Amino acid sequence: MGALTNYIVDIFKNVKRMLKPNLETIKRKRWLLDRNTKIFRVEEAREFIERLGLVSTLRNEHLPSLAKAIYTEDLSSRFEADQRLWDFVHILITKKWAYYGRIRGDRNALLSIKLLPSYIHVYPIPDYIRLYEQKILSKTAKSVMDVLNDHGPLMTNQIRVYLTIESRDEKRKLTQALVELQRKTLICCSGKIAQHRCRWRFGVWAPTEKWLPKRVKSKARLLSDDEAKRKLIEKYIYTTARTTLKAISRFFNWPLLEVRRIVSSMIDKELVSSYNHQGEEYFFKGNL
Secondary structure, eight states, X not given: OHHHHHHHHHHHHHHHHHXXXXXXXXXXXXXXXXXXXXXXXXXXXXXXXXXXXXXXXXXXXXXXXXXXXXXXXXXSSHHHHHHHHHHHHHHHHHTTSEEXXXXXXXXXXXXXXXXXXXXXXXXXXXOHHHHHHXXXXXXXXXXXXXXXXXXXXXXXXXXXXXXXXXXXXXXXHHHHHHHHHHHTTSEEEEEEEEOTTOSSEEEEEEEHHHHSOHHHHHHHHHOOHHHHHHHHXXXXXXXXXXXXXXXXXXXXXXXXXXXHHHHHHHHHTTSSEEEEETTEEEEEOOOO
C-alpha cells in the first residue's frame, strides 16, 4: 500500500510540473522579446496592445514594454529609436486605438481601447472643480484644466503662454500639475505636433473627458462593478504571465478579500488557472 501511495504522489508531482508554466518562455512570446517577433508597423502595435490590454510604454519590471517590442535594429541612434516609439504612441492615441496616461499612479502605460470601458467604470473621471474645492487638487492643476477645457488640446509650452508662466518655480509647479492631473485621469496625451526646425514631435494635452470616445463612455456605464473588475484582472493575469493575489490587490488598490473572491469565481469558470510554488499561489491564463 505504501508503494502505491508513493507512486500516486510521484504522478501528482509530475502533473504539477507539467501544469506549471515556463514563465520566461511565456514572457518572451507574449511580450515579443525575440528578434523574429518584433513590431514593424503601428497596426502591429495596436494588435499587441489589444491582445495584452495593458502595456508599459518604456521599461517596467512586471508589465510588457512597447519600447522593447518595437524593432529598432535598423536605426543608427537612440534618438531615432525613441522617435519611432513615440511616433507609434502618438498615432495610436490620435486614432484612439489606445489610451495613454499614468495608469495606476506613476506607470506611463497604454491601455487598449477595448479594455478602457472597464477601467473608466472602476476609476471614473472625477469632477476637477469639486476636487479643487475639497483641496485635493492644486491651484495650478485647476488652472491647467480651465485652460484645456477652453482652448485645448495644447502643448506644454502653449499652456505656459496661456497661464503666463515664466519663472523656474512656476515651470516646476506646472510640471507637477501635469503629473497630478494624469494620475487623477483628468488629462491625457491626445496627439502630437511637429514644430518647425525641430526633429522632435511634441505631445499635446487634452481633458480625458473630451478625448474619450462616446462608445467607451456608453460601454462603461453598462458594466457592473464585478464585470469591469473581472475584465481588468483577467487581462492583468494574462499580461503579467503569472501573478499573485497580493500583486493584483496592490496594482489596482483593491481589498485582498475582494480580489480573492473575484479570482476564485474566475477559476471556477475556468477563465484562469493556478498552481502552487514554494508555498505561494500563482495565477496564469492561456497556453503557449
